[in-house]
Amino acid sequence: MVGHLLARGFRVALHTRTRDKAEALVARGATWADSPRAAADGADVVVSMVGLPDEVRAVMFGDDGLFAALRPGAIVVDMGTTPPSLAQEIDAAARARGAHAVDAPVSGGDVGAREARLSIMAGGDTAIVAALEPIWSTVGKSWVHQGPAGSGQHTKMVNQILIATLMIGVCEALLYGARAGLDLPRVLQAVSSGAAGSWSLTNYGPRIMKGDFEPGFFVEHFIKDMGIALDEARRMRLSLPGLALAEQLYVAVQAQGYGKKGIQALELALASISGLPWPPPPVSAPSGR
Amino acid sequence: MVGHLLARGFRVALHTRTRDKAEALVARGATWADSPRAAADGADVVVSMVGLPDEVRAVMFGDDGLFAALRPGAIVVDMGTTPPSLAQEIDAAARARGAHAVDAPVSGGDVGAREARLSIMAGGDTAIVAALEPIWSTVGKSWVHQGPAGSGQHTKMVNQILIATLMIGVCEALLYGARAGLDLPRVLQAVSSGAAGSWSLTNYGPRIMKGDFEPGFFVEHFIKDMGIALDEARRMRLSLPGLALAEQLYVAVQAQGYGKKGIQALELALASISGLPWPPPPVSAPSGR
Numbered sequence: 001m002v003g004h005l006l007a008r009g010f011r012v013a014l015h016t017r018t019r020d021k022a023e024a025l026v027a028r029g030a031t032w033a034d035s036p037r038a039a040a041d042g043a044d045v046v047v048s049m050v051g052l053p054d055e056v057r058a059v060m061f062g063d064d065g066l067f068a069a070l071r072p073g074a075i076v077v078d079m080g081t082t083p084p085s086l087a088q089e090i091d092a093a094a095r096a097r098g099a100h101a102v103d104a105p106v107s108g109g110d111v112g113a114r115e116a117r118l119s120i121m122a123g124g125d126t127a128i129v130a131a132l133e134p135i136w137s138t139v140g141k142s143w144v145h146q147g148p149a150g151s152g153q154h155t156k157m158v159n160q161i162l163i164a165t166l167m168i169g170v171c172e173a174l175l176y177g178a179r180a181g182l183d184l185p186r187v188l189q190a191v192s193s194g195a196a197g198s199w200s201l202t203n204y205g206p207r208i209m210k211g212d213f214e215p216g217f218f219v220e221h222f223i224k225d226m227g228i229a230l231d232e233a234r235r236m237r238l239s240l241p242g243l244a245l246a247e248q249l250y251v252a253v254q255a256q257g258y259g260k261k262g263i264q265a266l267e268l269a270l271a272s273i274s275g276l277p278w279p280p281p282p283v284s285a286p287s288g289r
Numbered sequence: 290m291v292g293h294l295l296a297r298g299f300r301v302a303l304h305t306r307t308r309d310k311a312e313a314l315v316a317r318g319a320t321w322a323d324s325p326r327a328a329a330d331g332a333d334v335v336v337s338m339v340g341l342p343d344e345v346r347a348v349m350f351g352d353d354g355l356f357a358a359l360r361p362g363a364i365v366v367d368m369g370t371t372p373p374s375l376a377q378e379i380d381a382a383a384r385a386r387g388a389h390a391v392d393a394p395v396s397g398g399d400v401g402a403r404e405a406r407l408s409i410m411a412g413g414d415t416a417i418v419a420a421l422e423p424i425w426s427t428v429g430k431s432w433v434h435q436g437p438a439g440s441g442q443h444t445k446m447v448n449q450i451l452i453a454t455l456m457i458g459v460c461e462a463l464l465y466g467a468r469a470g471l472d473l474p475r476v477l478q479a480v481s482s483g484a485a486g487s488w489s490l491t492n493y494g495p496r497i498m499k500g501d502f503e504p505g506f507f508v509e510h511f512i513k514d515m516g517i518a519l520d521e522a523r524r525m526r527l528s529l530p531g532l533a534l535a536e537q538l539y540v541a542v543q544a545q546g547y548g549k550k551g552i553q554a555l556e557l558a559l560a561s562i563s564g565l566p567w568p569p570p571p572v573s574a575p576s577g578r
Contacts, residue, residue: 084469107483121479144479146471147572154469155476161462162485168531169454173447176518179525180373180443182435187444190410190433194396195506196451198487217484229465236468239563242457245534274528283436 001049001079001139002030004116008138015039040066040074045135047077052224056082060090072098075128077135079120081105081221083228084150084157085235087123091149100128101149105156106140109217117141121159123151157229163263164226164246166200171267173201174208178280184209204264211279216262223250223259290338290368290428291319293405297427304328324353334424335359336366341513345371349379361387364417366424368409370394370510372517373439373446374524376412380438389417390438394445395429398506406430410448412440446518452552453515453535455489460556462490463497467569473498493553500568505551512539512548 002025005012015033016022026032033039036059040046046066048059056078060067070076076094078087078101087103094101102124112118120136120143122129129145136143146155173196177187188205191197207213226247233240249269256272258265271278291314294301304322305311315321322328325348329335335355337348345367349356359365365383367376367390376392383390391413401407409425409432411418418434425432435444462485466476477494480486496502515536522529538558545561547554560567 107480107485109484119479119483142479142482144475146475146479151469151471154466154471155479157469158462158466158471158476159480159483159485161465162458162480162487162490165454165458165461165531166485166487169451169458172454172529172531173450176450176522176527176529177443177447179527180440180446180521182440182443182447186433186435187447190408190431190435190444191396191448191451193431194408194448195398195488195492196396196448196455198451198455198489199484200487201451203484232469233465237563238465238468238565240461240465240559241534241538241562242454242461242531245530249530270529273530274526276527 001113001118003028004138005135006030008134010135010138013039013041013043035064036060036062036066037064037068040069042069042071043074045075045077045132046070047079047135049079051080051221053083053086053228056080056086061093067093067097070094070097070099073100075100075102075132077102077104077132079104079106081156081160081225081228082153084153084232087150087153091124100125102129102132103150103152104132104136104143105152107156107159108140112141113139120144121146121152121155123147123149123153123155154232157225157232160222160225161229161240161243163200164222165242166198167204167263167266168242168246168249170198170201170204171208171264171270174205174267175270175274175276179274179276181283183283207262208264208267209279213258213261213265213268215260216264218259219250219253219261219263219265220259222263223247223254226250290402290407292317293427294424295319297423299424299427302328302330302332325349325351325355326353326357329355329358329363331358331360332363334364334366334421336368336424338368340369340510342372342375342517345369345375350382356382356386359383359386359388362389364389364391364421366391366393366421368393368395370445370449370514370517371442373442373521376439376442380413389414391418391421392439392441393421393425393432394441396445396448397429402428409433410435410441410444412436412438412442412444443521446514446521449511449514449518450529450532452489453511454531455487456493456552456555457531457535457538459487459490459493460497460553460559463494463556464559464563464565468563468565470572472572496551497553497556498568502547502550502554502557504549505553507548508539508542508550508552508554509548511552512536512543515539
C-alpha cells in the first residue's frame with residue numbers, strides 16, 4: 001500500500017515494528033519514522049494498519065502514539081480490522097483535538113494490497129471520507145462510505161460473518177463428497193455456477209482438494225475478527241449461532257496447530273472430528289462430460 | 290420439463306397425482322396415464338420427479354408403480370432429490386429385471402425448469418447416462434456424470450450442504466448489519482463482489498432486505514433435503530456440525546409457520562431469536578459513493 005502511495009507521488013513517513021520490512025520502501029523515497037508519533041508529526045493524513053485492538057490502542061494513544069503529534073485538521077485513518085466501538089473512541093479523541101477520524105478496513109487480502117485492488121469500507125464524516133479519495137483510488141479498486149464512525153468496521157464484520165459460515169459449508173460439503181466417494185473436481189463443476197456457488201468455493205475448493213493450506217488469510221487473524229464480531233453482537237444483544245459455531249471450529253483448527261495456516265485449514269479440523277484423513281484417497285473419475 | 294420434451298418431439302405419457310396440472314400438457318400432445326405403471330408401459334425411458342422418499346418408493350415399487358410395467362432394456366430416471374441409498378436400491382431392482390436406473394437430481398429451481406436451464410447431476414452406468422443426452426439437453430443447460438448409482442444424489446447433497454450454511458451466513462450478516470444501523474444496500478455493494486460474495490447473497494440479499502419471503506425454494510422441501518443429507522452422513526459416520534445447525538434453525542423456521550415460504554425466511558427465525566423485527570426500521574443513507 002505504501003509502495004502504491006509513493007508511486008502516485010505521496011510523501012510518506014513510515015513506521016513499522018520490524019524496521020527491515022520498511023527498507024525497500026525507504027529506498028524508494030519513504031522517510032523512516034522511529035515511532036507512530038514521529039510518523040504523525042506534521043502529517044495531513046495518518047494511516048494505521050495493525051491487527052489487535054491493544055496494538056491499535058498503543059499506536060493511537062501510547063506515549064509514542066500518533067495522537068501525541070496529531071495536529072488539528074489532520075485525519076487519522078485506521079485501515080486494520082478493529083472493533084467498531086474502538087473506531088468510535090478514536091473518532092471522539094480526534095474530535096477533542098479538532099482532528100478527524102475515519103475507519104476504513106479493507107477486503108481483498110495480500111493480493112488485493114499488492115495489486116491495488118482492495119475494497120474499502122469507510123466510516124466517518126461524509127466530507128472527510130470523500131477528501132481521502134486520492135488515497136482510496138491509489139490503494140483500492142472500490143470504496144463505499146458506509147456511514148458515521150464505526151460503520152466501516154461494522155461493514156467489515158458483515159463481510160467476516162459471511163466468510164465464516166461460507167467456509168463451514170465449503171469444508172463440510174467437500175468432506176461429505178469425499179466420504180461418499182465422489183470425484184470432487186466433477187462435483188465442483190456441477191455445483192459451482194448455481195445457487196450453491198460462492199467466491200470461497202471457487203477459490204478455496206481447488207486448494208482444499210489438493211491439501212494446500214497455505215495462507216492467504218491466517219486462521220489466527222480470522223479468529224481475532226470473529227471475536228470482534230461476537231463481542232459487538234453481544235454488546236448489541238444479538239445472538240448469532242452460525243458465527244459462534246464457526247468461531248469454535250476455528251478455535252479447534254488453531255488448537256490442532258494450524259493457526260498460521262490459511263482459513264481453508266478448517267477442512268483439517270472437520271475431517272479430524274470424524275477421524276478421517278485429508279486429502280482423501282484418490283477416486284477413479286467416471287467418463288462423461 | 291414435459292413441455293420442453295414435447296416441443297422437442299418426444300412422445301410423452303404422463304401421470305401426476307393432481308390431474309388438473311396435466312391438462313395443458315395433454316392439450317399439447319402428451320398422453321394421460323392413470324398410474325405410474327400405465328406411464329411406464331412400453332416406454333423406453335421413465336422419468337420420476339416426486340419429493341419424499343416414501344412417495345418415490347410408491348411410484349417405483351407400488352402395485353401401480355412403474356416397475357410393474359418396466360420392460361427389459363428400459364431406463365428409469367429419478368430426477369427428484371431423494372436418498373442416495375434409495376437410488377442404489379432402485380438401481381439394483383432395475384438390474385434384476387434387465388433394465389437400467391439413473392439418478393439425476395437437478396438444481397436451478399422452478400425458473401430453471403421453466404427456462405430449460407437446469408443443472409443435472411447424474412449417477413449410473415456411463416453408457417446409459419450418455420444415452421440420455423437428448424433428454425438432458427432438452428431440459429437442462431448442463432449435465433455432469435458423477436459416477437455410479439447414487440452419485441447424482443450425493444452430488445445434490447453437496448449442493449444442499451453448501452446452500453444450508455450459506456443461508457445462515459447471509460441471514461446472520463444482514464441481521465448484524467441491520468442491528469448495527471448500517472444501510473444494507475450499501476453494505477451489499479461493498480461485500481458482494483469479494484471473498485464474501487455468493488449467488489445466495491446476490492439473489493436472496495435484496496429480497497430479504499425488502500421482507501420478500503415468497504418461494505423460490507420451499508422451507509419444507511429444504512428440511513427434507515437436509516434430513517436426507519444428515520441421514521446419509523450419519524450412515525457414513527460423518528459429523529457435520531454446520532449442516533446440523535442449519536437443519537435445526539430451519540426446523541425453527543417451520544415451527545414459526547414459515548414452512549411454505551422460501552428458504553430466505555430463515556431471516557425471520559434468526560431475528561426472532563434476538564427479539565428483533567424484520568425488516569428492520571429504515572436507515573438514512575449517507576452520501577458518498
